[in-house]
Amino acid sequence: MAIVRIANLVVDAAQLEQYKAALKEEIEESLRTEPGVLTLYAVAARDEPWRFTILEIYEDQTAYEAHLRAPHFIKYKFATEGMVTSLQLLEADPLIPEMKVK
Numbered sequence: 001m002a003i004v005r006i007a008n009l010v011v012d013a014a015q016l017e018q019y020k021a022a023l024k025e026e027i028e029e030s031l032r033t034e035p036g037v038l039t040l041y042a043v044a045a046r047d048e049p050w051r052f053t054i055l056e057i058y059e060d061q062t063a064y065e066a067h068l069r070a071p072h073f074i075k076y077k078f079a080t081e082g083m084v085t086s087l088q089l090l091e092a093d094p095l096i097p098e099m100k101v102k
Helices: 013-033 061-069 071-080
Strands: 003-011 037-044 051-058 084-092
Touching: 003 013, 003 061, 013 037, 013 071, 051 061, 061 071
Parallel strands: none
Antiparallel strands: 003 051, 003 084, 037 051
């Protein structure tokens, strides 16, 4: 069963560009190298560009756990630790579980 998570983050505005670069690198590497990562889609609020929402969809629990152990994810977590001022994680259930993610 797919694992769906929504991450809501607030980033220190003074470090916004560094954070965006680190996030972009992590997402691209995850999608390129981890077959169990089905979607990582990040958006920033238009009027508050330091607020991010990331939709994460993993093939299953094993894929999610592998993602957390991936070197590029660990690099991202340590690099952005002082940039993220707030993090809320929401576990979600898909409305249409059989829907395919491209």
